[in-house]
Amino acid sequence: MTVKPTPLREQTRSVVRSLLARTAIELFAAKGYDNTTLDEVAAAAGISRRTLFNYFRNKEDLALSSLAEQGDLIAARLAERPADEDPWAALRAAFQVLEEIDMTAEGRLEFITLLFGNDSLRAGHAEKQARWQDLLAPLIEPRLPDTERGTLQARAIAATAIVCLQVANEEWVRLRGQADMLDLYDTAVQAIRRPT
Amino acid sequence: MTVKPTPLREQTRSVVRSLLARTAIELFAAKGYDNTTLDEVAAAAGISRRTLFNYFRNKEDLALSSLAEQGDLIAARLAERPADEDPWAALRAAFQVLEEIDMTAEGRLEFITLLFGNDSLRAGHAEKQARWQDLLAPLIEPRLPDTERGTLQARAIAATAIVCLQVANEEWVRLRGQADMLDLYDTAVQAIRRPT
DNA sequence: GCACTCACTTGCACTGGGTGCAAGAGTGTG
DNA sequence: CACACTCTTGCACCCAGTGCAAGTGAGTGC
Numbered sequence: 001m002t003v004k005p006t007p008l009r010e011q012t013r014s015v016v017r018s019l020l021a022r023t024a025i026e027l028f029a030a031k032g033y034d035n036t037t038l039d040e041v042a043a044a045a046g047i048s049r050r051t052l053f054n055y056f057r058n059k060e061d062l063a064l065s066s067l068a069e070q071g072d073l074i075a076a077r078l079a080e081r082p083a084d085e086d087p088w089a090a091l092r093a094a095f096q097v098l099e100e101i102d103m104t105a106e107g108r109l110e111f112i113t114l115l116f117g118n119d120s121l122r123a124g125h126a127e128k129q130a131r132w133q134d135l136l137a138p139l140i141e142p143r144l145p146d147t148e149r150g151t152l153q154a155r156a157i158a159a160t161a162i163v164c165l166q167v168a169n170e171e172w173v174r175l176r177g178q179a180d181m182l183d184l185y186d187t188a189v190q191a192i193r194r195p196t
Numbered sequence: 197m198t199v200k201p202t203p204l205r206e207q208t209r210s211v212v213r214s215l216l217a218r219t220a221i222e223l224f225a226a227k228g229y230d231n232t233t234l235d236e237v238a239a240a241a242g243i244s245r246r247t248l249f250n251y252f253r254n255k256e257d258l259a260l261s262s263l264a265e266q267g268d269l270i271a272a273r274l275a276e277r278p279a280d281e282d283p284w285a286a287l288r289a290a291f292q293v294l295e296e297i298d299m300t301a302e303g304r305l306e307f308i309t310l311l312f313g314n315d316s317l318r319a320g321h322a323e324k325q326a327r328w329q330d331l332l333a334p335l336i337e338p339r340l341p342d343t344e345r346g347t348l349q350a351r352a353i354a355a356t357a358i359v360c361l362q363v364a365n366e367e368w369v370r371l372r373g374q375a376d377m378l379d380l381y382d383t384a385v386q387a388i389r390r391p392t
Numbered sequence: 393g394c395a396c397t398c399a400c401t402t403g404c405a406c407t408g409g410g411t412g413c414a415a416g417a418g419t420g421t422g
Numbered sequence: 423c424a425c426a427c428t429c430t431t432g433c434a435c436c437c438a439g440t441g442c443a444a445g446t447g448a449g450t451g452c
Contacts, residue, residue: 126322152380163356170351
């Protein structure tokens with residue numbers, strides 16, 4: 001049974017990672033991102049600052065690690081959709097996975113408020129989500145009709161769906177969470193796909 | 197004639213700014229963004245590092261200042277379009293202004309390659325363009341049919357158009373500039389707006 | 393129990409981005 | 423010449439991020 005030789009270490013590692021991210025975000029939300037030093041985060045987590053860098057590439061990564069995971073979740077869900085489903089329906093279904101993430105509406109709101117409150121975090125956020133394209137586009141391309149199939153088209157659809165999600169997200173924050181995010185997403189998609 | 201009391205200083209300031217940005221980008225392109233210190237940029241421009249910060253908020257701003265200007269140009273052009281023109285046509289027309297910017301294809305390619313070659317620059321790029329939404333959305337909203345008018349809808353359209361431009365941009369780089377950027381943009385928009 | 397290995401942790405020193413402050417240089421005004 | 427005002431600069435400082443080398447601690451074989 002040596003089929004999986006190293007999952008133990010990696011498993012603990014990812015647990016530690018999410019634990020560190022959690023305490024960091026708590027601090028960021030409480031004191032503000034810029035006003036929180038990595039020394040403080042390390043102290044709060046009971047490790048050295050240097051060790052923090054063994055788990056995260058940089059301060060931003062500490063705040064945004066969950067976004068990369070979300071991208072993976074969406075991609076995985078998208079890959080499971082029936083191959084003949086049209087791209088928009090498949091994407092819409094894949095995005096449902098976001099609602100299943102273990103997080104209260106308050107926690108989500110707090111997190112997004114944190115994101116929007118700082119320039120470099122907003123930038124990192126935008127970029128991380130832009131990288132979702134790289135995951136989703138290859139899964140979109142085979143779903144396009146033969147005459148319209150191409151990398152450019154697939155990327156355009158992936159990017160558009162993601163950006164509609166972002167817009168819905170912003171609106172959701174503006175409404176203080178008093179709406180269903182996917183409803184807002186649907187409204188956004190409808191607005192752009194309606195013929196003029 | 198004291199109607200315009202301070203344009204002189206501001207004018208010289210913006211000239212200096214673009215001059216500094218130009219030399220900085222030259223250095224970045226030559227040596228790489230990360231391998232170029234602000235001391236070197238300052239030295240190349242003949243000023244002190246400290247003064248550099250009088251003109252730019254940070255290193256990233258030094259590389260990306262042109263993007264903010266482009267956003268202003270697009271917004272200005274969009275505002276000039278006839279009020280009854282539909283949003284997509286107006287946006288498409290506004291984006292034409294990018295082709296008129298004084299820059300060779302090589303220079304453009306060099307600049308975009310610089311952008312894509314560094315994580316934080318890519319992030320800043322994505323964020324700056326995302327902020328174009330704030331400029332464009334208000335100009336889109338009045339162009340929507342009464343039944344579909346709303347901030348969410350306007351932002352969705354602005355964001356989508358911008359992201360299609362980004363995708364077209366990436367493809368344009370992948371093709372080494374051997375294509376018309378707006379043609380690629382049209383293909384992208386067509387791909388998302390075609391009914392499924 | 394003991395040496396050995398191997399990964400993880402930590403401290404230390406250093407680079408570079410970014411800021412506050414206060415002194416200096418330049419220019420126009422009375 | 424004194425002044426006011428702005429722009430520039432040097433200096434000291436904080437913090438993010440990295441390379442390195444030593445320390446720690448949990449297995450593993452003997």
